[in-house]
Amino acid sequence: MLGRRAWTPWLWLAPALILLGVFLVYPTIDTIIRSFQDPSSHHFVGFDNYRFIIDNPRPLAADTHSAILNNLLWLILFPLLTVPIGLGVAALTARVRYESAAKSAIFIPMAISFVAAAVIWRFMFQFNPSTGTFNAVTTGLGGHPTAWLQDTGGIQTWFTEAGPDKMPKPFQINNFSLVMIGVWMWVGFALVVLSAALKSIPTEVLEAARVDGASEWQIFRRIILPMISPTIAVVTTTLVIQSLKIFDLIWVTTGGRFQTDVIATLFFKEAFVIRDMGVGSALAVVLLVAVVPVMVISLRRFQFQEETR
Numbered sequence: 001m002l003g004r005r006a007w008t009p010w011l012w013l014a015p016a017l018i019l020l021g022v023f024l025v026y027p028t029i030d031t032i033i034r035s036f037q038d039p040s041s042h043h044f045v046g047f048d049n050y051r052f053i054i055d056n057p058r059p060l061a062a063d064t065h066s067a068i069l070n071n072l073l074w075l076i077l078f079p080l081l082t083v084p085i086g087l088g089v090a091a092l093t094a095r096v097r098y099e100s101a102a103k104s105a106i107f108i109p110m111a112i113s114f115v116a117a118a119v120i121w122r123f124m125f126q127f128n129p130s131t132g133t134f135n136a137v138t139t140g141l142g143g144h145p146t147a148w149l150q151d152t153g154g155i156q157t158w159f160t161e162a163g164p165d166k167m168p169k170p171f172q173i174n175n176f177s178l179v180m181i182g183v184w185m186w187v188g189f190a191l192v193v194l195s196a197a198l199k200s201i202p203t204e205v206l207e208a209a210r211v212d213g214a215s216e217w218q219i220f221r222r223i224i225l226p227m228i229s230p231t232i233a234v235v236t237t238t239l240v241i242q243s244l245k246i247f248d249l250i251w252v253t254t255g256g257r258f259q260t261d262v263i264a265t266l267f268f269k270e271a272f273v274i275r276d277m278g279v280g281s282a283l284a285v286v287l288l289v290a291v292v293p294v295m296v297i298s299l300r301r302f303q304f305q306e307e308t309r
Contacts, residue, residue: 049282086190107188118252
């Protein structure tokens, strides 16, 4: 009986473990091995593919520096905009009678795919003012049409001037336009999760603070924010992972052209367009190395929360 009880759980876990091994573990190991091989995956070349990413020898065809910096831009700007906007909207909608309708309207973008959203916004960013919403507003106010998804000029900062002479300049109008689409889609997610966290705060605590003379800003900063900080961390972690693996939105809108490539789109180009499986696999490994620590930190946070309950 003891022996049977020992292997019975593994029997039930076997189907899931087999699927994980076939579709997750094996492809991961195979990708890591291919990252040390030549484009045809026949000969080992050591760390040459990773040197390719660092040296960036083909900036016109595959600008690895630009892709990495664009991912950093997404990593910083995407959560930094989405979380505060979602929290602010959650706090505001909680004070109105039509809260459910307002939340539903803001959450609608989450119900559509990134591909559909990219198609919608590609029309909105059209250069022709008769079809492009943004240029229609711009020209209506007396301005000039702007190629929102093609323009690589415009916003520059001190960061873009640091480093080698060939360092790309990621802070461009088109990259900010793409980030704006991502924020538009994910604000609804942040709104719903943070709104639930706000409603879980006991009203007695807030009323006691008001009786003691605390202002609304003091209540928000010293009571509400500390109490919902674990939820904010969860939402931020989700957005960070999403920003690291962003692909479909950029692929549909620009295809990675005009210096909008990120690691995921460049990996796809190298592996399946240029047919260099070595560099493509190395880029996939770089993306994996970037995502795994975030996931580990998130899991440890969940475990800590469960242990402290």
